[in-house]
Amino acid sequence: MAESILEVTGLVKHYPLTQGILFKKQVGAVKAVDGVDFTLNKGETLGIVGESGCGKSTVAKMLVNLERPTEGSIKFKGEDISRMSGRALKAARRNIQMVFQDPYTSLNPRMTVGDIIGEPYEIHPEVAPKGDRRKRVQDLLDVVGLNPEYINRYPHQFSGGQRQRIGIARGLALRPEVIVADEPVSALDVSVQAQVINLLDRLQDEFDLSYIFIAHDLSIVRHISDRVGVMYLGRIVEIGKDEEIYDHPTHPYTQALLSAVPVPDPDARDHRERIILAGDVPSPTNIPSGCRFRTRCWKAQERCSLEVPLLAVPAEFRLASGPAAHDSACHFAEEKQVVPQEETPEATPDDLDQGAE
Amino acid sequence: MLLEVRDLHVEFRTRDGVAKAVNGVNYSVDEGETLAVLGESGSGKSVTAQAVMGILDTPPGKITGGEILFRGKDLLKFKEDERRKVRGAEMAMIFQDALSSLNPVLSVGDQLGEMFIVHRGMSRKDARTKAVELMDRVRIPGAAQRVRDYPHQFSGGMRQRIMIAMALALEPALIIADEPTTALDVTVQAQVMDLLAELQRELHMGLILITHDLGVVADVADKIAVMYAGRIVESAPVHDIYKAPAHPYTRGLLDSIPRLDQKGQELYAIKGLPPNLMHIPPGCAFNPRCPMAQDVCRTDEPELYEVDQHRGSACHFWRECLNG
Numbered sequence: 001m002a003e004s005i006l007e008v009t010g011l012v013k014h015y016p017l018t019q020g021i022l023f024k025k026q027v028g029a030v031k032a033v034d035g036v037d038f039t040l041n042k043g044e045t046l047g048i049v050g051e052s053g054c055g056k057s058t059v060a061k062m063l064v065n066l067e068r069p070t071e072g073s074i075k076f077k078g079e080d081i082s083r084m085s086g087r088a089l090k091a092a093r094r095n096i097q098m099v100f101q102d103p104y105t106s107l108n109p110r111m112t113v114g115d116i117i118g119e120p121y122e123i124h125p126e127v128a129p130k131g132d133r134r135k136r137v138q139d140l141l142d143v144v145g146l147n148p149e150y151i152n153r154y155p156h157q158f159s160g161g162q163r164q165r166i167g168i169a170r171g172l173a174l175r176p177e178v179i180v181a182d183e184p185v186s187a188l189d190v191s192v193q194a195q196v197i198n199l200l201d202r203l204q205d206e207f208d209l210s211y212i213f214i215a216h217d218l219s220i221v222r223h224i225s226d227r228v229g230v231m232y233l234g235r236i237v238e239i240g241k242d243e244e245i246y247d248h249p250t251h252p253y254t255q256a257l258l259s260a261v262p263v264p265d266p267d268a269r270d271h272r273e274r275i276i277l278a279g280d281v282p283s284p285t286n287i288p289s290g291c292r293f294r295t296r297c298w299k300a301q302e303r304c305s306l307e308v309p310l311l312a313v314p315a316e317f318r319l320a321s322g323p324a325a326h327d328s329a330c331h332f333a334e335e336k337q338v339v340p341q342e343e344t345p346e347a348t349p350d351d352l353d354q355g356a357e
Numbered sequence: 358m359l360l361e362v363r364d365l366h367v368e369f370r371t372r373d374g375v376a377k378a379v380n381g382v383n384y385s386v387d388e389g390e391t392l393a394v395l396g397e398s399g400s401g402k403s404v405t406a407q408a409v410m411g412i413l414d415t416p417p418g419k420i421t422g423g424e425i426l427f428r429g430k431d432l433l434k435f436k437e438d439e440r441r442k443v444r445g446a447e448m449a450m451i452f453q454d455a456l457s458s459l460n461p462v463l464s465v466g467d468q469l470g471e472m473f474i475v476h477r478g479m480s481r482k483d484a485r486t487k488a489v490e491l492m493d494r495v496r497i498p499g500a501a502q503r504v505r506d507y508p509h510q511f512s513g514g515m516r517q518r519i520m521i522a523m524a525l526a527l528e529p530a531l532i533i534a535d536e537p538t539t540a541l542d543v544t545v546q547a548q549v550m551d552l553l554a555e556l557q558r559e560l561h562m563g564l565i566l567i568t569h570d571l572g573v574v575a576d577v578a579d580k581i582a583v584m585y586a587g588r589i590v591e592s593a594p595v596h597d598i599y600k601a602p603a604h605p606y607t608r609g610l611l612d613s614i615p616r617l618d619q620k621g622q623e624l625y626a627i628k629g630l631p632p633n634l635m636h637i638p639p640g641c642a643f644n645p646r647c648p649m650a651q652d653v654c655r656t657d658e659p660e661l662y663e664v665d666q667h668r669g670s671a672c673h674f675w676r677e678c679l680n681g
Contacts, residue, residue, distance in 0.1 A: 051542035052513075159630050189397040190569055194613035194626035201623065216542065219572075223615035223624065246617065260547035261617055262572030266595045269576050276551060277544045280512045339618045 005210050006040035006063070006096075006178055010072035013058050017285065031284050032058040034234035036072075037311065040178065045204065045211040047225030047242075049218055049257070053281055055234040056214045060182045063212060064098045065089065076178070094124055097176040101183035103163035107155040113166055114151040117141070120173040127174055140169040143206075144199060161192035168199065172207065180212045185220060197224060218261050222246050230254045233284060233292045236311060240326030248323040250314060250333040253293050259338040268340050275338070291331065299332050307331065358426070359563045360409065360448075360531055361385040365423035367404050367587075369634075370416060376634040378404045380587040381423070383661070386563040388530060391554075393566045393574040393595070395610075396584035399631055402567045405584075406533045409565075410450050411440045427531075446476050449524035451553075453536040455516035459508040465492075465519050466504035472526040491522040495552060514545035521553060531563040538573065550577060571614055575599060580667075583607050586632050586642035589661065593668040603670035603679045605647050641672070649674050 014029040033055040040046050050056045061067040063074060065081060074082045081092040097120075100106035107116055117137045121128045128136050138148035144165040155163055164184060171179055181200070185193045197220065204211060215221050221228055222242055229239040230253065238251040249255050256275040263272070277296045282288055291309050294300040314333035317325040324335040367379035379401040386392045396402040407413040409425055411432065425432045427448070432440065452458040460468055469491055470484030479487070485504065492500035495518040508516055517537060524532055534553065538546040554577050557564050568574060574581060574595070581598050583591045583606065591604040602608040612625035629646040632638055638645055644654040653673055661669040664679065672678055 051544065161630065189631070190571070190610055191397060191613055191627040192630070194615075194624040195628075197615070198623055198626055218543070219615040219617045222617060256544060258617070260543045262546075262550075262570065262576045263617060264571040264575045264599065264611065264614060266575040266578075266599055274547060276547055280514060280545070 003042045004039045005042045005077060006212075007075040007078075008036060008038050008059075008063075008072070009075075011036040011059065011062060011069050011074065012071035013055070013062060013067060014070045028285050031234050031287055033062070033069075034284075034287065036231075036234070036236055038229055038236065038239060040210050040212060042177075042210055043204075043208060044227065045213055045225045047221035047228040048212065048214045048231060048236075049216060049221050049228060050231035051216060051257075051281060053233075053284065054231040055284075056231050057182055059231075060098065060180050060212065060214050063178075063180050064096050065093055066098075090123070094127070094174045095176050096178045096180060097171040097174060099164075099167050099171045099179060099181040099184045102187050103160055103167055104187070106167055107163060109155055112152050112154055113137075113141070113158075116155070116166060117169045117173055120170065124174055136173070137169075140172060143172065143203070144169045145195075159192075160188050161195060164188060164196050165199065168196075168203070172203065175207070176209070178210045178212065180214070182214045183216070184213075186215060186217065193220070200224065218246075218258060230257065233281060233287060235292065235329070237293065237330070238326070238328045239311070240328075241323075244323045244326040246339055247337065248326075248335050249338065250317070250324055250326070250328040250335050251330045252297050252299055252332075254328075255336050255338050256296075263340060265340075272340055273338065291329070299334075301332070303331055358385050359388050359390075359428065360565075361424075361426040362405065362409065363424040363426065365405060365408060365425065366421040367401070367408055367413065368419050368421050370419065374635045377637060378418075378587050378634055379408070380637070382584070382587070382589055384582045384589065384592065386531065386565055388563050389557070389561045391557065391564045391566060391577055391579045393568060393578035393581045394584060395568060395571070395574055395581055397569055397631055399586075399634060400584040401587035402584050403535055404587075406450070406535055406565065406567055410448065410533060411444055412450070442476075445472060445529070446527045447529050448531040448533065449527070449529045451517075451520050451524045451532065451534040451537045453539050455513070455520045455540075456508060458520060459516065461508055464505050464507055465511070469504075469519070469523055469526060472523065476527055487526075491526055492519070494525070494556075495519070495522045497522075513541055514549060517541060517545075517549050518552065521549070521556070525556060525560070528560060529562065531565070532557070533565045533567070535567045536569070537566070539568070539570070546573075553577075571610065583610075586637050587634065588642065588671060589669075590643065590671045591669065592661070593664070593670075597668060601679050601681075603664050603668065603675045604672045605649050605674075605678055606643050608678060609646075609648075649677065 011033055013033040014031050016026045017028045018024045019027045048056050062069050069082050073080045084092055114137050117140055118133050121133050141148045146165055185196050213224055225242055227241050228245045229236045232253050238254045256277050259275045279296055282295055288295050290305040290307055294304040309329040309331050311327050311329040313325050314328055362382055362384050365379055365382045369376040369378055382405050394402045408420055466485055466488045469488035473479040473484040473487050489500050489504050497518055538549050578595045580594050582589045585606050591607045609627040627646055632642055640655045640657055641659050644650040659671045659673045661671045662675055664670050
């Protein structure tokens with residue numbers, strides 16, 4: 001498991017803001033991603049969560065080389081793919097494929113399903129010889145749970161969930177080793193979401209895939225991920241194994257985020273502690289000094305505005321070996337359980353009696 | 358009873374045929390009560406709400422049967438000008454997407470003030486004062502300065518607050534919120550839902566919350582109506598439904614959501630897809646996807662059986678479902 005397949009160091013993406021028409025002058029920058037480090041191990045799923053505008057989709061785009069990073073490196077099996085061009089880039093791209101969020105706009109409405117899924121073979125003909133392609137596409141349709149006879153249909157003849165399956169089949173066509181899925185189920189209905197998540201789970205085992213799974217839904221990310229990174233304003237603020245993040249969070253932002261998720265259990269509503277954050281996320285053109293979360297943090301002190309907290313195991317947990325000892329970028333990291341733990345089965349009959357009154 | 362919908366039927370007549378969007382919906386809300394209408398896209402939850410508000414697009418939509426009783430009077434028998442007096446003043450709606458529901462070329466102060474000018478005959482100046490008060494009430498910081506701002510100058514959460522302010526302006530007795538927080542991030546969603554619940558308590562309004570999010574429902578609702586293919590398949594007080602659902606569709610929904618507090622193995626997935634509303638299957642509309650379906654489900658449409666005094670389930674086998 002420990003063999004890393006993707007290594008991201010110091011990833012930065014700034015979009016310049018310019019003023020003037022004739023003499024363009026840079027007046028600032030949208031700091032979409034501002035120093036992100038993580039590694040993805042082989043066969044593992046790394047979930048990335050965060051609110052809109054935190055830079056998670058920009059990270060995804062850089063991983064598949066749709067955007068060039070301003071700084072930093074993305075190493076796939078030890079080779080930096082972010083500086084490649086030409087033939088080397090084309091070869092590298094084969095190994096990292098993407099599944100997009102919106103199955104309604106990410107499929108060309110004028111192409112048949114067969115053409116959509118087979119298109120990657122036009123660009124990488126070495127993967128499948130021409131005569132073999134139709135058969136391969138049909139196999140892929142079968143793998144994602146669609147009828148192989150649908151090969152000549154158009155995207156509009158499918159439902160949202162089926163379209164997302166087509167998007168996944170296209171992502172699998174070149175037999176990549178890494179799949180970057182950017183909000184793959186957020187456009188789908190609840191009953192269909194579960195089907196697609198199960199499919200992704202099954203394909204991971206079948207094709208030995210490693211996933212970067214980006215989503216804003218914390219419950220789904222927990223379900224599918226081995227490790228989870230929490231992003232805020234272009235940086236990862238906390239990263240660790242799923243139980244470290246969900247059951248033993250130490251960063252106040254993670255705690256607030258988790259406590260805000262509605263839990264599908266009406267009994268929990270009265271005895272649940274919720275941390276309601278004040279205000280909105282600051283603009284990425286004007287990031288607060290020091291810790292970027294300090295403007296909304298209830299623990300913020302003077303030190304937070306002066307010193308940027310590093311993403312490392314906080315000093316107070318460094319000697320302990322428990323689940324709280326994971327990377328967290330906070331000067332005042334403190335363990336706090338915010339997700340209500342599942343009740344013990346013995347407690348249930350009593351609850352039922354109370355509920356019946 | 359504040360609002361009672363009885364046996365409502367709505368159709369959409371399109372080029373390709375007639376889509377039966379709502380097929381006999383019954384529900385009711387009292388003052389101070391929160392009813393959550395839960396359903397997936399195409400279940401008819403929003404169309405029912407539009408019919409109640411009287412903002413259904415007709416044509417292609419057409420109300421083909423039923424009654425909508427507001428304080429005992431059937432709104433469907435009202436003339437359009439009578440209906441207008443009810444809409445906004447007595448019942449108001451909060452939409453999902455605040456950016457496209459607000460007018461981009463009018464300042465938010467003008468849009469909020471318009472309510473008072475049209476319905477209450479106030480002067481512009483008084484209306485502006487009222488608008489600032491409202492913005493204060495939904496906790497928009499610096500209301501007096503921001504009243505001149507345009508919708509695009511606000512963040513998503515702030516825009517949704519303005520929508521809430523607009524709905525509350527004339528202190529209606531009933532608010533219908535159609536997916537009010539779906540477009541928002543979780544931390545902002547929590548702020549907005551808290552605000553809505555607090556204002557509802559304060560003003561003792563009835564609230565119909567339309568959503569697909571089982572988590573949000575568990576947080577705020579008193580009772581739930583689950584919709585599928587234009588019908589209510591289960592209605593129950595909120596605690597009952599989460600403990601022991603009496604309809605296989607509700608059970609499937611509850612089982613198919615990943616949980617924050619546990620890492621499950623494979624998720625339960627309801628097989629198949631929601632039906633095409635032009636070809637709703639005979640018998641129980643859910644039968645092709647139901648793990649419990651028998652022959653009778655393919656031929657006889659189940660009525661909403663009484664499970665207990667407060668609870669109904671449109672399943673022939675609700676007893677079996679209830680017992681797991």
